[in-house]
Amino acid sequence: MKKADVATRKAFSQRMLEYGEMDKHFVVFEADIGYSTYSYLFGEKYPERYFNMGIAESNTMGAAAGMAADGRTVIACSYGVFITMRAIETVRTFICYPNLNVKFLSSHGGITAAIDGVTHQATEDIAFMTTLPNMKVLVPADTIAAKKCFDLAIKTSGPVFIRLMRDPLFDVYDPDEEFLLGGSKILEKGNDITIVSYGDIIFQALESSAMLKKEGISAEIIDMYSVKPFDYQTLINSISKTGALLVVENHQKRNGLGYELSNFCLKNYPVLFDNMGLDDTFAESGKYDLVIEKYGISANHIAKKAMEIINKRK
Amino acid sequence: MLTTSKTLDERAKNLKTIAREVRLNIIDMIYTAQSGHPGGALSAADIVTALYFDIMKFDPKNLKWPDRDRFILSKGHACPVWYACLAMKGAFPMKELKTLRQLNSILQGHPDKLKTPGVDMTTGSLGQGLSIGVGMALEGKLEKKNYHVFIVLGDGELNEGMIWEAAASAHKYHLDNLIAIVDRNHLQMDGFTEEVMPMEPINKKFQAFNWEVITIDGHNMKEILLALEKALTIKKRPICIIANTVKGKCVDFMENIREWHGLAPNEEQYKKAVECIRKGEQE
Numbered sequence: 001m002k003k004a005d006v007a008t009r010k011a012f013s014q015r016m017l018e019y020g021e022m023d024k025h026f027v028v029f030e031a032d033i034g035y036s037t038y039s040y041l042f043g044e045k046y047p048e049r050y051f052n053m054g055i056a057e058s059n060t061m062g063a064a065a066g067m068a069a070d071g072r073t074v075i076a077c078s079y080g081v082f083i084t085m086r087a088i089e090t091v092r093t094f095i096c097y098p099n100l101n102v103k104f105l106s107s108h109g110g111i112t113a114a115i116d117g118v119t120h121q122a123t124e125d126i127a128f129m130t131t132l133p134n135m136k137v138l139v140p141a142d143t144i145a146a147k148k149c150f151d152l153a154i155k156t157s158g159p160v161f162i163r164l165m166r167d168p169l170f171d172v173y174d175p176d177e178e179f180l181l182g183g184s185k186i187l188e189k190g191n192d193i194t195i196v197s198y199g200d201i202i203f204q205a206l207e208s209s210a211m212l213k214k215e216g217i218s219a220e221i222i223d224m225y226s227v228k229p230f231d232y233q234t235l236i237n238s239i240s241k242t243g244a245l246l247v248v249e250n251h252q253k254r255n256g257l258g259y260e261l262s263n264f265c266l267k268n269y270p271v272l273f274d275n276m277g278l279d280d281t282f283a284e285s286g287k288y289d290l291v292i293e294k295y296g297i298s299a300n301h302i303a304k305k306a307m308e309i310i311n312k313r314k
Numbered sequence: 315m316l317t318t319s320k321t322l323d324e325r326a327k328n329l330k331t332i333a334r335e336v337r338l339n340i341i342d343m344i345y346t347a348q349s350g351h352p353g354g355a356l357s358a359a360d361i362v363t364a365l366y367f368d369i370m371k372f373d374p375k376n377l378k379w380p381d382r383d384r385f386i387l388s389k390g391h392a393c394p395v396w397y398a399c400l401a402m403k404g405a406f407p408m409k410e411l412k413t414l415r416q417l418n419s420i421l422q423g424h425p426d427k428l429k430t431p432g433v434d435m436t437t438g439s440l441g442q443g444l445s446i447g448v449g450m451a452l453e454g455k456l457e458k459k460n461y462h463v464f465i466v467l468g469d470g471e472l473n474e475g476m477i478w479e480a481a482a483s484a485h486k487y488h489l490d491n492l493i494a495i496v497d498r499n500h501l502q503m504d505g506f507t508e509e510v511m512p513m514e515p516i517n518k519k520f521q522a523f524n525w526e527v528i529t530i531d532g533h534n535m536k537e538i539l540l541a542l543e544k545a546l547t548i549k550k551r552p553i554c555i556i557a558n559t560v561k562g563k564c565v566d567f568m569e570n571i572r573e574w575h576g577l578a579p580n581e582e583q584y585k586k587a588v589e590c591i592r593k594g595e596q597e
């Protein structure tokens with residue numbers, strides 16, 4: 001794990017620019033935050049395939065749907081809060097319902113936009129997007145994953161939502177790593193508890209694993225980058241070994257991946273379980289590290305919760 | 315409240331001095347936080363100063379006074395201008411300004427009704443403040459109150475369809491207690507407004523929605539005061555003041571530069587900015 005040079009939002013857009021050379025068919029829609037999503041990189045090189053609709057997210061998604069109606073692939077860019085909440089009914093009824101090839105570059109996922117405050121923190125996006133039929137949801141954690149998720153989104157038919165981060169954190173993946181729809185990555189092997197996360201919180205989970213090791217606990221850390229559909233086979237294999245599952249996410253605790261996996265386990269493979277996220281609250285402005293600490297999703301909190309779960313077994 | 319005993323010249327001169335102080339506070343806050351949006355805060359500084367220090371009924375000792383005028387900063391990212399005015403009026407201690415955007419601060423990255431004394435409505439997601447203003451104006455009519463609702467809108471923000479939905483409804487209910495001020499600084503995030511999304515003619519658009527439209531120089535205090543006073547006398551129609559401004563006004567290296575929309579100055583730039591604003595004093 002080393003410090004990342006670029007945020008996933010930028011890595012994704014860099015790949016979009018590269019890919020534009022090989023695939024001349026797709027177009028990009030932006031809503032006046034091109035210098036923040038980095039879609040401007042594509043716009044500068046391919047002005048005729050770049051449509052900046054201004055500060056008008058519903059219109060942007062509607063126009064994206066129209067352009068995709070005859071099969072064209074459209075990448076629609078904005079912040080998570082605006083794609084998933086401002087324009088959600090357009091996304092639902094005109095993109096998901098007709099199952100169009102619109103891929104969403106969604107920046108500022110979770111409280112990675114910590115400093116900007118609640119209005120820019122997409123902490124309910126996973127709930128909204130995973131609930132929409134036909135929508136698939138990917139959350140790359142690092143530079144390589146972000147680039148691979150671009151390719152994966154383009155190759156996957158129908159709408160795909162890609163949650164990206166505002167700031168650079170860490171890099172964990174090698175360039176030849178493969179990313180699949182419905183795939184996941186086991187980042188650390190362990191026997192005592194399975195910790196599942198995605199995006200930025202994967203780095204907190206890895207840090208918590210180091211803390212747990214000191215207590216003699218070995219945690220299996222899974223990066224569930226494909227949030228929908230998720231990799232149930234890897235999950236089953238892991239929890240049948242560890243007998244305990246902790247899901248941690250930079251999202252509301254309610255209706256995120258935690259709820260999804262608890263439901264899955266209850267039906268198929270009940271194990272000791274807990275999940276962590278924002279506990280029915282909005283967060284606030286502040287430095288990222290301090291905000292995730294205060295709102296209970298940092299490595300410290302994860303390690304503590306993992307111990308609690310394991311202690312229940314004894 | 316209107317300070318009618320003073321001449322227009324005296325009021326304008328006094329407000330200009332205050333506006334300089336407001337700008338210094340804006341730069342200081344964003345520099346201290348190393349995060350925030352200087353451009354749009356500086357362009358709106360003269361307008362917000364005139365509202366808080368001359369025009370609006372506002373009592374810092376009684377922030378929930380039912381008869382107070384309402385203020386909505388629809389372009390919420392410019393909130394350092396609002397926070398500076400509120401602190402200088404005494405709504406909360408000046409030292410809070412140093413905590414902008416930090417954990418546990420009362421001053422969030424975008425305005426938060428529950429955290430900041432004097433903030434009547436949360437904003438930060440663009441294009442929705444005018445609808446909130448329509449609701450507040452309707453509430454004022456229903457309660458037979460005489461207050462006015464002042465809303466500062468960004469020009470890029472006018473791209474949002476909801477603005478025009480609000481414009482139609484303000485006309486339907488003859489909301490003469492609703493005064494929208496467009497901070498016409500010609501820039502939005504991705505560039506010049508007329509390149510990103512051409513909205514001209516803005517005055518004719520509002521006129522077509524049956525609004526009264528007044529166009530002014532948004533940095534000329536006398537024009538600002540006269541326009542706001544005229545707006546207060548208009549009956550049966552909502553009012554839109556189009557204030558022509560300069561994004562980054564008074565900090566020469568920020569003026570009309572897209573990059574300064576959402577960038578914090580470094581130490582050297584901070585010193586230069588303070589110098590620029592101070593230099594205005596001699597003019």
Ligand SMILES: Cc1ncc(C[n+]2csc(CCOP(=O)(O)OP(=O)(O)O)c2C)c(N)n1
Pocket residue numbers: 031032033055082086353354355357389391392438439440441467468469470471472497499501502503561575
């Ligand atoms: C609904 C919504 N979309 C996008 C943004 C991101 N954003 C913040 S400021 C800004 C540009 C605003 O331009 P303008 O309204 O002209 O404000 P000003 O120039 O006065 O800063 C954008 C796109 C937002 N805050 N809200």
Ligand SMILES: [Mg+2]
Pocket residue numbers: 468469470497498499500501502
């Ligand atoms: Mg503007």
